[in-house]
Amino acid sequence: MKKGQPRLIMDPYEWLPGYGESRVSFHSVGLDVILDIDYEKEILVDNEEVVLALRREITFNYVRCFIRGPFPGGSLFELDSVPSEFKLGKLTEFADSEWLRDNLKTWSLVSSQESPKFRHFSIQFLSENVAFDVLAVDVFLSDELPVR
Incomplete structure (x- = not known):
């Protein structure tokens, strides 16, 4: 399936350390899918x-479909856009x-x-x-939370 016309919603590396996330998991609450992203932050x-x-949690509201897959690896999707318009991570x-x-x-x-x-959202966690890939109505990012 083709996907194109990418638009940046959020860059997690604005708050993730340079080496990336420590762990990523997901769960659902009703029709919402929540990605839990654990990471470390050094402070003085x-x-x-x-x-x-x-x-931090990335919450996708009112999810219609949700696909989790290995990265890099086989993908159901083909980028139908100028490659420089799409940024991994x-x-x-x-x-x-096409999926939508x-x-x-x-x-x-x-x-x-x-x-x-x-809307069709996509994110890759490089570490x-x-x-x-998620079809959802909206997406929100939580504030920083202590790891449970």
Whole structure:
């Protein structure tokens, strides 16, 4: 399936350390899918370096479909865009998505209700070697949280 017209939503490396995430996991709450991203952050406390174990959540609201796959590795998707427009490791929305179009067609065949305004999001975690593609209505990033 082709995806194109990428648009940057968020760059996790603005808050992740240069070496990336320590762990990525996911869970769902109702129709939301939440990615838990654990990472370390070094801070100075009384002139001593302290390493904090932190977590942030990327919450995808009202998820229609969700794909988790290895990265790099086989992918269901083919980039139909200028490669320099797409940056690995960043949360990206694809305005042109065959996967989204196909899902909206299926929705219209099985429901008389108007479809929610689904969007195709994609992100790769370069240290954990995992990629996520999600059809959801919206996405939100939490503040920093202590690791549970």
